[in-house]
Amino acid sequence: MNSRKSVEGVRGTGSGEGRAQGRETPGVACGELASYLDRFLEVQRFADYCPNGLQVEGTKRVRRIVSGVTASAALIRAAREARADMVLVHHGYFWRGEDPRLVGMRRERIALLIEAGINLFAYHLPLDAHAELGNNACFGRLLGWKIDRNFGEQGLGCLHDLARPLKALTLRARVARALGRDPQLVGDAARTVRRVAWCTGAAQDMLDEAIASGADALIS
Numbered sequence: 001m002n003s004r005k006s007v008e009g010v011r012g013t014g015s016g017e018g019r020a021q022g023r024e025t026p027g028v029a030c031g032e033l034a035s036y037l038d039r040f041l042e043v044q045r046f047a048d049y050c051p052n053g054l055q056v057e058g059t060k061r062v063r064r065i066v067s068g069v070t071a072s073a074a075l076i077r078a079a080r081e082a083r084a085d086m087v088l089v090h091h092g093y094f095w096r097g098e099d100p101r102l103v104g105m106r107r108e109r110i111a112l113l114i115e116a117g118i119n120l121f122a123y124h125l126p127l128d129a130h131a132e133l134g135n136n137a138c139f140g141r142l143l144g145w146k147i148d149r150n151f152g153e154q155g156l157g158c159l160h161d162l163a164r165p166l167k168a169l170t171l172r173a174r175v176a177r178a179l180g181r182d183p184q185l186v187g188d189a190a191r192t193v194r195r196v197a198w199c200t201g202a203a204q205d206m207l208d209e210a211i212a213s214g215a216d217a218l219i220s
Contacts, residue, residue, distance in 0.1 A: 027063035041126035056120035092122025135200035151213040
């Protein structure tokens, strides 16, 4: 997501004092930005493994955003050095089934955020599934595939019928070129693939649903 565009899209008019003097208060109110992102990413659609949206509250206004995949200590330190007011990630904290105590690595990371007054926003499934900016949509564009339809729980899986069938080994090579890394191929490398399914993340529990949807290959 383009952080500058997101902030500009919800820029407020500033405080009453600022308006009275003809000035605009820099940045965006954190609550206003949270509401915008929650609506834009359709958070209410999903039953997720973690809370989506604002996870750790910091400064009341956001002027600079740093984004990354995971809210690691290295990313938070980089955000502090960049004087960011907000970190936006795909993988945040407070996952279902985890030890809820603030100890060890989690305590260290949250302390870094609080000490610097940095807001942490995390969006998991909503950022996988968004039709325009989601990980699934971006992956499909890399391969030149449109999403013909969705499958699986909460519609997280994507399906595309290839214009020209490919051998699984050829499909593997195309994915490798697009991502810059070699995917692991499990199964018959000579199998003909006509319909491909994909879902960012592990998605191993979607294999049966992909088969039921008529897919010849599942990329996860």
